Amino acid sequence: MQNIQTVKLNRATFMFPLALVLFEFSVYIGNDLVQPAMLAITKDFGVSSAWAPSSMSFYLLGGAFVAWLLGPLSDRLGRKKVLLGGVLFFAITCLLILLTKNIESFLALRFLQGFGLSVITAVGYAAIQETFDERDAIKVMALMANVSLLAPLLGPVLGAFMIDHVSWHWGFIGIAAITLVSWFGLKAKMPDVKVSRTKKPFSYIIDDFKQVFKNKCFVALTLALPLVSMPLMLWIALSPVMLVEYMGLSSMQYGLAQFPVLGGLIAGNLVLLKIIDKFALGKTVLMGLPLMLAGAIILVLGAIWQEYFIHSLILGMTLISFGEGISFSVLYRFALMSSEVSKGTVAAAVSVLMMLSFFIFLELGRVLYESFHIWAYSLICLAFIAFWFTLPRTHLKKVMQDRVENGQF
Template identity: 25%
Template structure:
């Protein structure tokens, strides 16, 4: 079994957390085909994505406190097993209602990886170290969404969309074995929390009343919502509107992921000489530039693939800089209840993202305009949260230190 600070432990945690993006990105090229097979519209097909996020959000409020009581590993393993079972249900679905239900169940299990991966990083590292580790972890994780749409597109074109869900179920079972036998339990025994309802509510109230936590969480959630708006609308815009072949969808999607990796690596590089909040504001400015450019092009009726992909890649550079800093900042003040803090953080992130995704589905006009406008609005609102909350109430672990301030 690996040591907690091993590079391989970080890689395995990234692989476990990657189940979340895999469950959304791998089947994106199949969305138009699913709609055609079931005879449903864009809004109903998009619910398989948005309601997945709703289930993902709700489940985190449950698995976080369970992990604070019983440890990270058993909850994560149980979540992977549930995800695998629900994936088989998705593959066997014969109508859109069954698929939506199984996607919701899939989310209940899939939430364990991301929420407990964040908690494990907080268990092992200090807040400032955690920001760097989360950026490295995110870079590794980015390999999944970089290749997942390409693989999903090829599988959909040759084997049908059901094969994508069978592959996801197999991945979840492999990760259950890896976590069981490859990673030590990161939670310290003295940090175990009570499962009594009054204790849980008290913990959540304590976390929710922390202004620093709220600032980082809302900033993160809004930037993530811009990303999710793209995930919700990209297949319909690129495949249906702009005519990109299903099997080539992943190649364009990889450009967006490349931007995310660049942002992550930039955050790691700047981490040795800038404070996390200084990296955060730079990332927000870049994300606003990308979102604003895409919206401006759409309003000007410049409709082509690169008018969508290049601005989104710029947005993703900013996103790659913002997400690790806001994750670490939100978790910084809660070392003894990291699971609950990560759960509330994830719930807020996914709930707001689900709203953005539903708006894309319901307002979609057949072009890139709605998607682009929502991405730009999310970036602007994220900057507003930073200025009103984060800048005034930075996380204690992110305060200037003589050896690192600039």
């Protein structure tokens, strides 16, 4: 059990999440800049383009691999120490990848770079939730999401530019430089939040994780997160192959196709900021998921009438990303607060489940796409969103009802 003293969001306290989002931007563009360049990278290494989605999969697997340790470690050593160490490690691995000579060593470094994802989700997000009041924390998460969305918006365009004009190596040099700027900002502006925790030996990590995973509400709400975000993750991983190789778009057309899809996510986050104080917490999720389901159905209709597929794909994914924008930050808050265990450990458990889900289903999606192409993509998206309406929706409504009974809005 921990007692957390939170602060209000204002201009002074916002400097910490601003520095953190710069690192988040670096981590995300570490994927979104690289994915469009993967066709050129696989060509440089003399391997099939089928390896392209594996860059993202190994990135996510790296995030899952270390999350179990970073969260509990930050509970004991402090969020700031672990966060600063993780930021520096990410910068170093971005520079080391410049020395790779084959696809195997490239993917190994991508795996290590993926540790940065867990630094964000298991340490950085936990620090945000501990630093700010409940609704302010959700607002900060939504604002951070909008700033970090510059990565998938700029990444494809910059990736296309790298393919056409310079070497992909320069992308990693730029990412390392941005990461180091973030490190200095976090060192200067990240507060030392006073959190009262029961001191336990490090050996209690296993017991803490057991307690977290025995919580059915936690498991249901945490699994709801990849169900909501998986369609967009598949889009980021497969759209280079789907749009450029399968549909014959140019690299620049591929980059421009990202704007309406990712713009939908930005719009969803902005709408969340506007309406979160007007509705019961969780209501936006119940509004967003039907929109996502409608978008997934449009994808399937496009697969049936393939002459309209590009239009159906953009429209359907825009609806899906908008629904994710008004849903994800709220679901994350509910998942993190569904257990009384130290938030570093809970955030680590969330991160492990999310990253493992992403890795497994991205690799499955890659294999299925090779055989069934756009049919596989459309049906996988529909399946994920449809499954959300089962157990996760039931537990969300139960949490919302409990909040009403406890006098929480």
